[in-house]
Amino acid sequence: MISEANNRKRNYNLKPADFNTKKRPTWCVGCGNYGIWNSIKKAFVELKLSPHEILIVFGIGCSGNGNNFIKTYAYHALHGMALPVATGAHLANHLLKVIAMTGDGDGVGIGGNHFIHTCRRNLDITHIMHDNRIYGLTTGQTSPTSNTKFKTKSTPFGVMEQPINPVALALICGATFVARGYSGEPEHLKNIFIKALAHKGFSFIDVLQPCVTFNKIDTYDYYKKLIYKLEDSSEYNSGDFSKALQKSQEMERIPLGIFYQIKKRTYHDGLEQIKDKPLVYQDLSSINIESLMKSFY
Amino acid sequence: MAEIKAFSWKVGGPAGFGIMSTGLIFARIFSRKGYNVVDDKEYPSLIQGGHNVYSVRVSTEKIFSLLASVNILIALDEMTIDLHMNEVKKNGFIVYDSGIFIGRDFNYKKPDVNFLPVPFDRLIEKTGAPKIVKNNVALGVSVALLNYDFNMLKEVITENFKDKGQKIIDFNVSAAKAGFDFIMKEFTGIPxxxxxxxxxxxxxLLTGNDGIFLGALNAGCKFYAAYPMTPSSSILHSFAAAERDFNIVTKHAESEIAVINMAVGASFAGVRSMVATSGGGFALMNEGLAGAAMTETPIVIILCQRPAPATGLPTWTEQGDMLYAVHASHGEFPRVVMAPGDPEESFYMVQIAFNLAEKYQIPVIVMLDKFLSENNFTCTGLTRYKIKINRGKLIFAEEDIDNNEDYLRYKITDDGISPRAITGLRNGVHIANTDEHDEYGFSEESAENRKKMMDKRFIKLNAINKEIISPDLYGPKNADTTIISWGSCKMPILEAMKYLNTDKRIFNFIHFKYLVPFPVKAFKKFMKNVTRSAVIENNKTSQLSRLIMENTGIKINKQLLKYNGRQFLPEEIIKGLEKI
Structure with a gap:
């Protein structure tokens, strides 16, 4: 018997620690991943989600190793493949809260093509991109979000390219919720996560985080000087696409918060065949291909 | 003239003239009446221009393949006459569009063949139909030349265009009638x-791809992802059209890399999922294949081969990817590779593929090729109850998990198979991990754990080996020459076998449907009685011979190989075997 109803039971008494596994994080002391880890667990608690209602699809990298430290359904995917796996799992069971948890290499490097197309689909999933502007787990090479002239093991004479602007990219590719957070502002980050997870459609959060071991440029001090919050200005309207795009281009200082959010039909709302039931709960014993076979006479 | 039991028909013309739909209508007017029909489509990778050919062979007896010669050739352009005139049999017909020779001399000559000029354009003009329906004149002409039932043609044309409205149907039928009447009136004297x-x-009337599609539906495939690639694309079209009626999600994704990872994601969540592609797309899927294997996520991959390397010959046929599929991706893991030989086998074997994938939580690759994927063959019927759905140790309900113990997704068991919880179960929370992992799914790099987990995954082979069916033996048990082949070559070989066995030589034929795991015992047993053998396959380096050597140490010395992008004709097999 398939107990679909169980899926919807809410557990109201969970604490962030209930989302810990028996494994302790292996991230470096001071790593931005801790801030993201704490914020997402708190967001789950405030949204009254239980571990079995959530699927996190991890990519590869220090962020990807998080699969061992958060207790939910998890799929630790291949490098760059978190979004396609999350897409398939969501379409098979759209009652799950599906999150893709990736690094910047995963998200806009090797997985860049998948990022572009996932943004335009408006699937009801959330993409949290840990953006430390460096490849950490492979001990310090340039990332697609590294700034020009940045010297790394793979670019000893400095990065030649322009960095990708993930917020702007998500906007022009059609994401319906685009935000930037910072691991050094965990409370603010938690609130973005809550709104992103509650958003009906594709939500993307570019989470800036220092890599204390391999990135000596984009440090806590660097971010402290530059960040400010969009919501501190009463004028900012996250429903205005051109404003959002303009804001995403700001370089002198770093705005945090929700750049853009609109309501649009989600991908699965357009699929009549799963209106009544997610694919995973559909009965296979009643399939009848007799009439279809007749069309081959 | 005496009645004949079988005939062959061929139509050729420029791409964009609707040759493909004309051929299919012609094939169907005979399959509808219970005739045995096989067809073949040849077309370049173009939309307009270039040369398209559609061949149909019809018989009152069981047939497996086309033959080299034809009774009727319909030439909608001059190139068709140039290329195919010599294939026309004695007393056969070459029907040509006389309009293309206006102002020029018609100087083709072939003794014992009837050249029939038909003014296609003029006939259509009289009916008032647009020129685009020209092909239907050819159909009408053909039916008249065969003394066949015009009403059958009318019925199939009507059905074919039923979604396009009565006016379109009428245009097409009237064009066909004009062709039919023209032959009846103008060529009364010819036999x-x-x-x-x-x-x-x-x-x-089914293609191999139709067999795969229908079989996958019957097996409960709920998620199908693909990126268009000839010759696999018709499976995508069929799934896309059926998704609402059969509650399936079909996703045309951004690349084959996305395709395989989406399908693995859906399978992880708990649904049966499948992908189909050709060699190039399969290459892009390779990392994902290993991802499925490491996370023990079931997946069915349909690999419709075409001549490679690289873009190769996109619309032609070859069996060049066998050893690639057998060994594809990095690292070592158990898999099943199978290769049906006809559409009926495609229908049943893809259902077995789903069962094996889920029972053993492994990837299963089903190999076809352009010849099997796109050509139609008649079959008397398909039974939807033959292969029962078996989802193995998949857990759907919380009560099926023991709450007194931790749920271990990768629990070490005697058969290597661990109970797999679908998503959404309160007590089934787990990690599927592409990193090497422990029984929980946590990343774990210890030497002891690595060995344990490798052994766990490979011990499944004990049970998988028992499920692998022996190769099929066709012909007598004892023969002086044994033909060995796999996949779609079965069809021309079976046709050739009708003529091979004489007083002088006796042939039999071993057909492999399972390639991995290789049916070692059964094959060795067969080979004990074999005096002389030859491998026949559609590639350059005889990959089946190498697979046999790798698995059994048996060296097959004789090979009949074809690798020009075309399937064997039975005549070529007969001639080739004379020298062996």
Missing amino acids: KIHIKKNYSKKKL
């Missing part, structure tokens, strides 16, 4: 072909 009446029940 026509009398095809023997057939009284058996109507037959299904």
